[in-house]
Amino acid sequence: MPSATAVNKHRPSELLSRLASDDPEVKVRALREVKNQIIGNPTKKLSFLKLGAVPAVAGILADSIDEVTNNNNCNSNTSNILVQSAAALGSFACGFDAGVQAVLDAGAFPNLLRLLANPNEKVADAGARALRMIYQSKLAPKYDFLQQKNMEFLISLLNSEKENVSGLGASIITRSCETSLEQKALFDAGILRKLNSLLGGGSLSQRDASLESLATIFRNNPEVISKFAGPEIGRPLSSIIDLVKDRHPRTRLLACMCLIVIRNASPHFLQDIGIKSKIIHILLELLDDPSQVGDEAPFAFSSLIAQKEDLQKLALEANAIDKLYHHLKKGSLHPRRYEGILLALADMCSKLESCRSKFLSLQVLNLVADALTDHNAGVRTAACVCLKNVTRSIKNLSAGYFMNEIIVIPLVQLFPDPSTSVQGFRWQEKSERPDTFPLLDAVAALGAVSNIMVDFTTRKSIFVQCGGMKQLVQLAKSMESAVRSNALWALKNFVFQADNRLKEGVFSELTASLLSSLISDPEPSVQEQALALVRNLVDGCINLIELVFAEDGLILGAIGRQLQCASKAEIGIQGMYALCNVASGNEFHKEAVIQQLFTQMGDKNQSFVIKFLQSNDCQLRTATVWTIVNLTCPSSPGAPGRLEKLRNAGIISQIKNMVNDPCVDVKLRVRTVLGQSMAFGDN
Amino acid sequence: MGSSKKVITREEWEKRLNDVKIRKEDMNKLVMNFLVTEGYVEAAEKFRMESGTEPDIDLTTISDRMAVKKAVQCGNVEDAIEKVNDLNPEILDTNPQLFFHLQQQRLIELIRNGKIEEALEFAQEELAPRGEENQSFLEELERTVSLLAFEDVSNCPVGELLDISQRLKTASEVNAAILTSQNHEKDPKLPSLLKMLIWAQNQLDEKVAFPRINDLSKATLEDPTV
Numbered sequence: 001m002p003s004a005t006a007v008n009k010h011r012p013s014e015l016l017s018r019l020a021s022d023d024p025e026v027k028v029r030a031l032r033e034v035k036n037q038i039i040g041n042p043t044k045k046l047s048f049l050k051l052g053a054v055p056a057v058a059g060i061l062a063d064s065i066d067e068v069t070n071n072n073n074c075n076s077n078t079s080n081i082l083v084q085s086a087a088a089l090g091s092f093a094c095g096f097d098a099g100v101q102a103v104l105d106a107g108a109f110p111n112l113l114r115l116l117a118n119p120n121e122k123v124a125d126a127g128a129r130a131l132r133m134i135y136q137s138k139l140a141p142k143y144d145f146l147q148q149k150n151m152e153f154l155i156s157l158l159n160s161e162k163e164n165v166s167g168l169g170a171s172i173i174t175r176s177c178e179t180s181l182e183q184k185a186l187f188d189a190g191i192l193r194k195l196n197s198l199l200g201g202g203s204l205s206q207r208d209a210s211l212e213s214l215a216t217i218f219r220n221n222p223e224v225i226s227k228f229a230g231p232e233i234g235r236p237l238s239s240i241i242d243l244v245k246d247r248h249p250r251t252r253l254l255a256c257m258c259l260i261v262i263r264n265a266s267p268h269f270l271q272d273i274g275i276k277s278k279i280i281h282i283l284l285e286l287l288d289d290p291s292q293v294g295d296e297a298p299f300a301f302s303s304l305i306a307q308k309e310d311l312q313k314l315a316l317e318a319n320a321i322d323k324l325y326h327h328l329k330k331g332s333l334h335p336r337r338y339e340g341i342l343l344a345l346a347d348m349c350s351k352l353e354s355c356r357s358k359f360l361s362l363q364v365l366n367l368v369a370d371a372l373t374d375h376n377a378g379v380r381t382a383a384c385v386c387l388k389n390v391t392r393s394i395k396n397l398s399a400g401y402f403m404n405e406i407i408v409i410p411l412v413q414l415f416p417d418p419s420t421s422v423q424g425f426r427w428q429e430k431s432e433r434p435d436t437f438p439l440l441d442a443v444a445a446l447g448a449v450s451n452i453m454v455d456f457t458t459r460k461s462i463f464v465q466c467g468g469m470k471q472l473v474q475l476a477k478s479m480e481s482a483v484r485s486n487a488l489w490a491l492k493n494f495v496f497q498a499d500n501r502l503k504e505g506v507f508s509e510l511t512a513s514l515l516s517s518l519i520s521d522p523e524p525s526v527q528e529q530a531l532a533l534v535r536n537l538v539d540g541c542i543n544l545i546e547l548v549f550a551e552d553g554l555i556l557g558a559i560g561r562q563l564q565c566a567s568k569a570e571i572g573i574q575g576m577y578a579l580c581n582v583a584s585g586n587e588f589h590k591e592a593v594i595q596q597l598f599t600q601m602g603d604k605n606q607s608f609v610i611k612f613l614q615s616n617d618c619q620l621r622t623a624t625v626w627t628i629v630n631l632t633c634p635s636s637p638g639a640p641g642r643l644e645k646l647r648n649a650g651i652i653s654q655i656k657n658m659v660n661d662p663c664v665d666v667k668l669r670v671r672t673v674l675g676q677s678m679a680f681g682d683n
Numbered sequence: 684m685g686s687s688k689k690v691i692t693r694e695e696w697e698k699r700l701n702d703v704k705i706r707k708e709d710m711n712k713l714v715m716n717f718l719v720t721e722g723y724v725e726a727a728e729k730f731r732m733e734s735g736t737e738p739d740i741d742l743t744t745i746s747d748r749m750a751v752k753k754a755v756q757c758g759n760v761e762d763a764i765e766k767v768n769d770l771n772p773e774i775l776d777t778n779p780q781l782f783f784h785l786q787q788q789r790l791i792e793l794i795r796n797g798k799i800e801e802a803l804e805f806a807q808e809e810l811a812p813r814g815e816e817n818q819s820f821l822e823e824l825e826r827t828v829s830l831l832a833f834e835d836v837s838n839c840p841v842g843e844l845l846d847i848s849q850r851l852k853t854a855s856e857v858n859a860a861i862l863t864s865q866n867h868e869k870d871p872k873l874p875s876l877l878k879m880l881i882w883a884q885n886q887l888d889e890k891v892a893f894p895r896i897n898d899l900s901k902a903t904l905e906d907p908t909v
Contacts, residue, residue, distance in 0.1 A: 032765070039768050040775040040782035043812040087772045094776040129773065163866075203866040332818060 012037075012044075012051055019056050024077045027060065031084035039091050049102055054092055058106035061085040065111050074120060083126045086115055090130030093137065100137040109134070109141060116157075116165065128164035135171035143176035151189050158194050163205055166198070170209035174216045183221045192217060192228050199239045204248060211243065211254035215261045222266040229262075229269065237262065241275065244282055249293045252282055253300060260304045273314070279304060280315050284323045287341075298324070298340030302347045309351050321348055321358045328367050335376040342371055342382035349389040356393040360401070365390070372410035380414060384444035387411070391451035403455040403462055411452070412468040414445035415475060446475070446486035453493035460498055464505060469494065473509045481523040488518065488529035495536045503537050503544055512550040516558035524567050531559065531574035538581045545585040548578075553592065556582070560596035564608050569617040576612065576623035583630035587638050590631055594642050598649065613654050618663035625655065625669040632676045640680050652677055691893040693906055711736040713872055720862065720871040722749045740867050744770075748861045755854040760789040767857065774864050781860050783813050783820050787827055788853045791844055794830050802831065 015037075018030035034053060038045045048054075064081045068074045074082075089108055092099035103109070112134075115127025134140050144150050157169030173191070177183060186192065195217075198210040218225050229236035240262075243255035256279050263270045270276065283304070286297035301320075305311045324341050327333075333341070345364065349356045359365070368390075371383035391402050402408075449472075453463070463469055472494070475487035491510075495503050507515075518530035534555060538545045548555040559575050566572045583593040597609055612624040628651065631642050646652050658670045715736045718727040724745045727738055747770050754763035764785055767774055775782045786809055793802040806828055814821035826841050833839035843849065859869035877899055884895050894904040 035772065036765050036768055039764075039772055040779065041809070041812075087768070091772055091776055094773070133773075205866060 012048055012053070016048075016051055016053055016056060019053075019060065024081065028077065028080045028084055031057065031060065031081065031088055035084055035088040035091060038088070042096060045092055045096050045099055049092065049098060054089070054099070054102040054108075055106040057085050057088050057092075058103065058108040058111070061089065061108060061111050065114055068118070074118065074123070079120050079123055082115060082118070082120075082123045086112060086123070086126035086130045090126070090133045093130065093133040095133075095136070097137055097139055100134055100139045103130075103134065104139065104141065121162075125162060125164050128162065128168045132164060132168045132171050135168065135175045138175070140175050143172050145177065145182045145185050151185065155189060155191065155194070158191065158198075163203060166202075166206055167209050170195070170206075170213045173213040174209075177213075177216045180221050180223075183217045183219075183224050186217050187224050187227060192224075196228075196239055199243065204251070207243065207246075208248075208251055208254055211240070211251070211258050214240070215254070215258040218258070218261050218265060220265050225262055225266050225269065237269065244278060249286055249289045249291070253286055253293050253297060256283055257300050257303075260300060264303070276311065276314055277318065280311070280318050280320065284318065284320055287323065287327050295334055295337040295340065298337065298344040301344045302340070305344075306347045307350070312348055312350075312352050312355060315348060316352070316355050316358065321345065321355060321362065321364070324348070325362050325364045325367070328364065335374075335379055338371065338374070339376070339378040339382045342368065342379065342386045346382065346386035346389045349386070349392075353393060353395070356390050356396070359390055360393070360396060365402075366406065369406045369410060372407075372414060381444045384411070384414065384448040387448035388444065388451055391448065397451065397454050400455055400459055402452045403459045405462065405466070408449075408452065408463055408468060409466050411445055411449050412463075412466055412471060415442070415468075415471045442480075443482050443486050446472075446483070446490055450486065450490040450493050453490050454496055460494065460502055463494065464502070469506060470509055473506075473514075476510070476514070476518060481521075481526055484518070484521065485523065485525040485529045488526065488533055492529055492533040492536050495533065497536075497540070500541055500544060503541075507537060507547050512547070512554045516554040519555065519558040519562050524571060527562055528568075528570045528574055531562065531571060531578055534559065535574055535578040535581060538578065540581075542585050545582050545589050548582055549592070556592060556596060560599055563596075566608070569615060569620050572608075572612050572615070572620045573617070573623050576620065576627055580623060580627040580630055583627055587636050590633075590636060590642065591638055593627070594631055594645060598645065607649055607651070609649070609651055610654050613651070613658065618666060621658070621661065621663065622665045622669065625658075625666055625673060628655065629669055629672050629676070632673060634676055634679045639676070643677055643680055647677075688890065688892045690907055691891060693894045693904060696894045696904065708736070712739075713876070715739070717871040717873050719745060720868065722752060722858065724749060740865065744865060748858060751861065752854045752858050755785075755788065755857055756850050758788075758792045758795070758850060760785055760792060760853075763857065767861065770861065771864050774860050778860055779813070779817070781856055783810075783817075783823070784853050784856055786810055786813070787823060788850065790827055791830070791849065794827075794836075795845055799831060 015030055015034055018026055019034070021027050021030070034048065034057070038048055060081060064078050064085070067078055068082075089103050089112065093103050109131075112127045112130050116124055116131075118124050118127070143154075145154070154169055154172060157172070158166050160166050160169075173186065177186060192214065195210040195214050198206045199214075202210065218228075232238070235241070237259070240255055240258050243251055244259065246252050246255065259270060259275070259279060280301070283297050283301045287294055289297070301315075305315055324345050327337075328341055328345075345359065345368070349359055368383050368386050371379050372387075374380055374383070387402075387407065391397060393401075396402065449468070453460070469491075472487045472491050475483055476491070478484050478487070491506060495506055515530060515534065518526060519534070521527050521530065534548065537547060548559070559578055563572060563575045563579075566575065579593050579596065583590050597607055609624060609628075612620050615621055628646065632639050632646070643652070652673075655670055655673050658666060659674070661667045661670060711730075711734050715727065715730060715734075715738050718730060719738050719740055719742075722745055724742060727742055727745065730736065731738060731742075747766070751763050751766045751770070754760070754766060764775065775785070790802055790806055790810060793805055806824065810820075810824050810827075814824045827844060829841055830836055830839070830844060836842055836845055862869040880896065880899075887893060888895070892907040894907050896902050897905055
């Protein structure tokens with residue numbers, strides 16, 4: 001029984017010094033102890049790593065291999081040392097990236113490869129296993145399949161009867177095969193046939209490894225898939241399809257994932273509704289599995305249904321939303337599983353209203369709102385994406401379903417701190433471990449909020465009360481353009497058809513100078529959202545039009561300048577609609593607009609108006625003609641003068657050419673303009 | 684409702700049973716599978732010699748597995764861990780739940796032997812980090828450590844941890860993990876067959892009255908209830 005002093009004997013530093021002993025027996029025992037301390041224990045792996053254990057063990061491995069080569073013989077002591085050192089290195093590399101890196105840095109990789117040729121079975125096995133652990137990490141060295149002798153080596157690995165060795169071959173493929181060239185090379189070398197035979201005749205782990213490798217070779221490569229499945233008479237891909245019903249959950253999952261890869265690359269395979277339903281059914285069932293298999297199942301489900309309405313419909317009929325909800329309800333989920341289920345729900349609700357209705361009817365929303373405050377950043381982001389997709393439901397938005405404290409307040413709390421850079425976004429609650437999350441998460445939260453902002457009821461004030469509006473304005477000043485444009489997007493939706501008081505509140509928080517500088521932002525996406533925001537602000541009420549004149553017409557000037565050099569149609573559209581709304585005001589407003597249309601010309605003969613009227617984009621043409629309609633409205637006294645200016649600039653004749661515009665909206669407005677111009681005795 | 688079930692007499696039933704052919708080889712395989720999975724090495728060896736049935740697994744690996752199981756059952760958990768790692772270092776590296784349970788058993792043994800200081804140090808150094816990573820591990824750790832709070836451990840709420848059954852549970856978990864790593868089924872086939880028998884009888888019972896086997900160990904046919 002180990003006594004207190006015995007425990008001290010096993011202290012890491014003490015062990016390491018024994019590793020350096022000359023006595024092979026002491027060395028072996030020390031190696032074995034290191035191995036036994038680190039297996040299963042990530043904390044110990046880290047502490048041994050820090051003490052330099054990996055180079056020490058790698059050194060012992062190297063020395064022993066040299067001994068074997070020099071003496072052309074491997075005695076039992078040396079074999080033991082080889083086995084134990086390989087096992088220790090393998091354990092350092094197992095599921096532990098820092099360990100993998102250390103093993104590679106210590107130069108152990110080539111030595112482990114040499115172990116594969118060792119006549120002692122246990123030694124070769126230990127080497128194969130250690131290499132397999134390395135290849136499970138993305139840090140593994142890239143394998144060059146295109147070199148002939150590498151391909152031959154790979155084939156020899158796959159042909160081995162020893163599981164660890166053939167498993168190593170499969171891991172190498174799964175990890176390193178990336179390009180279509182490599183995929184084709186593997187096909188040409190007959191590797192797929194070998195993997196396929198392992199599906200039927202191999203052991204459990206060989207089957208699983210083959211499924212993963214096959215999926216890697218098939219990914220995004222319809223040509224390889226059809227070469228593989230094409231010549232099969234009867235049921236193509238039957239070897240994989242049969243495994244979907246295997247008794248082992250992991251095999252079922254991997255088989256489904258392989259079929260999904262095939263289907264995503266070549267949709268004409270697996271058209272049969274039966275197989276599609278089966279895969280959906282099996283993946284939903286795998287959610288019951290308590291292990292990592294159940295954690296990964298929802299991600300596979302997402303990859304199956306994402307962007308595909310027909311599959312989403314099929315999944316809805318299979319009660320996918322109910323089942324996902326059921327698992328969400330269980331609580332205490334592993335973060336990976338939690339994230340997966342939320343993303344699966346998000347994908348289900350991405351396009352179909354029927355799915356969103358089901359989602360809302362089950363009260364899943366409350367659970368998703370809870371997830372907004374989870375410790376794990378991935379979970380929070382997934383919850384935002386889910387909300388963003390569900391809030392695309394116009395029916396429910398207009399019912400004011402989402403604008404409530406339960407959802408809005410946690411979302412606002414997810415807004416990043418505008419004063420810090422991308423890496424420094426902090427979770428605003430006072431948790432012991434401040435979580436930092438990258439740009440994507442910030443954008444996800446803003447995306448979710450943006451949809452909710454399109455609330456047609458009068459409850460938008462909730463958002464102001466919880467400080468959300470002010471935060472959005474702060475975020476519009478962020479260093480990250482994606483954050484700026486998404487914040488503006490949310491504000492744009494927020495002021496859409498909002499009451500005057502709300503709009504004025506937003507404007508006074510933003511200020512004319514900020515808004516005008518955003519209109520002139522270096523990023524086109526930011527320009528577009530800023531212009532759209534102005535459009536929504538001035539829409540509908542004459543008093544608000546005054547906003548663009550604030551501080552000496554800062555905003556109006558910015559709009560005009562931006563339209564002159566608009567880099568894409570969307571910017572023109574929003575800017576013109578903004579001007580259009582201003583031009584719907586009084587005489588003074590109309591005069592100011594027409595001035596903007598001509599001011600920036602400089603030595604250019606053509607006003608941007610003509611360019612817009614000649615654009616391929618129907619919306620841009622519509623917006624421009626609308627503006628002209630408002631400028632030439634007969635009821636205003638200054639109309640004739642403006643009409644004259646437009647005629648002189650060739651704009652009216654341009655419009656005359658558009659009487660048969662393919663777009664109905666344009667055609668109708670053109671007629672209005674021409675009708676209005678004839679009211680002033682035009683030819 | 685109303686109509687009574689058809690009745691099959693024992694005579695009729697036995698006659699029908701006689702017509703069903705079962706192969707000896709299949710039965711032998713079932714027996715071998717049972718012996719091997721449960722780990723009865725010597726019995727398996729003898730059976731192989733006497734019946735000529737080949738086991739579906741290398742019998743030497745059974746001895747290794749049995750050594751591990753025995754070590755746990757005797758409370759020599761550290762020894763068991765070393766043996767498992769010699770057999771296959773991947774098992775404990777990829778099975779956090781099993782590893783935790785083995786470490787937990789080590790803690791229990793330390794407490795059982797009255798080595799309180801060592802137990803605390805062990806809990807702190809080896810188990811606490813696992814608890815930090817995983818909520819359910821933390822709860823189990825707390826339960827185990829609470830053993831230290833009680834004077835009379837045999838009567839405390841978590842006293843069952845000190846029971847032999849806890850060792851057996853852990854031993855069984857290790858056994859299953861080793862079998863799985865060797866691509867062998869962790870459960871023998873025989874129980875599944877018996878379950879199937881019970882289920883099939885229940886199904887049939889809804890339609891027909893027939894001689895049932897109620898005592899599995901005796902397998903005698905009991906007259907149908909009329």
